[in-house]
Amino acid sequence: MTQNKVSTEEIIKNAAMEVFVEDGFDGARMQKIADKAQVNKAMLHYYFSSKEVLFEKILIEACGEMLPELTAIIKGEQAFIDKLKAFVRIHIRQQLKNPKLVSFIFRELNKNPERMASQLNNLEVMKTAYTDFMNSYKLEVEAGKMHAYSPAHLFIMIQGLVDYYPLSKPFYCAFMKYMDEAVEELTFEEKLIDQTCLLLENALKK
Amino acid sequence: MTQNKVSTEEIIKNAAMEVFVEDGFDGARMQKIADKAQVNKAMLHYYFSSKEVLFEKILIEACGEMLPELTAIIKGEQAFIDKLKAFVRIHIRQQLKNPKLVSFIFRELNKNPERMASQLNNLEVMKTAYTDFMNSYKLEVEAGKMHAYSPAHLFIMIQGLVDYYPLSKPFYCAFMKYMDEAVEELTFEEKLIDQTCLLLENALKK
DNA sequence: ATTTGTGTTAACCAACTGGTTAGTTATAAT
């Protein structure tokens, strides 16, 4: 019973995650969520008062799912460049596991930047990650081992390199087909990771 | 009359562009488009049979607006690296002029990759751009002047560098505020362009 | 003057949407 109680709410959440990620807030239908969760539609309003509230809960969870194993890397004892490579590798692989989640986040981010901003408090991890990462970079620069970039801009460029492909994967799948380039997805993506690491290494190392 | 005839259809299109870009397909309301165009809602169905049809027209136009001055660059007589820099500069500036358009394209791309793929025929420009660009790059590599990357992957990485920030600008605006970093938008963005050029130069030049 | 065709409108409609409600079952507490 206590099991069941927790369970139903969790089932709804999982169903809602799927539907919201697939269809976005506007496209998502409460009935579809209820069907997927195999509960009566009224249950959605029983556990979560409104669509908006349910969505907010899902959005928070979705954000959380974006930055998991990453913390481990930052706290590691590796050299900066190895940390960076590990970050690239893990981040891209992770995003590619669920590309729809990535596009969901960006979709809702652009629709309602303020809401996402208010969620930023939860991303304390990200703040420390950013700071730690950039401090190690500055040390490398001061030691004359790396080219100097503006840390903030470098951060954005790295994010671009690791977030962009998962976000536009469907486009490139179609584009490749159109270009008559037969590509085996997995090898292509692993190679993208390698190439990204290589590019960053060349761009940074003096 | 002929003037007026053309005009009304164009007015509707412009209004539809605004609303679809702002709200996405699911969020957009025909009434809102009609209001913005200051015409009766029935007129939308008079000129464009359905929401779907109107949307498709808008999507094509939106895609067209994405790749304008770029063709000029490719046909230019500059050296590869200068072409690349010019591309970065113009592309980022262009996207930043209307960031909502960028996020609109990505939103709808991820919602309906097949539709976007079918629109790829219109992007003949892109195909030639891609081929030309990559051929010049290969020449540089063969001449031993540049590091060798897989052309396809390099293409994607470059796109990531130029598309990512406009796409996630609202996030970084909020993030910067949260990090207590006061940034003057325009200078920040011009510097991002410079930094991107620098990064690519370092990553490519031997 | 009358016809014809295009542009335009107000009013309407069926389908759908998020949300409610009144009532039912099941479980635990007294």
Place this chain on the structure above:
DNA sequence: ATTATAACTAACCAGTTGGTTAACACAAAT
């Protein structure tokens, strides 16, 4: 056994949505 509370359901509701329709205006062609 009775009560109280939480979990659940079927039916319903008011508001919205994309889309239609029948009538109207107004110009050009006859």
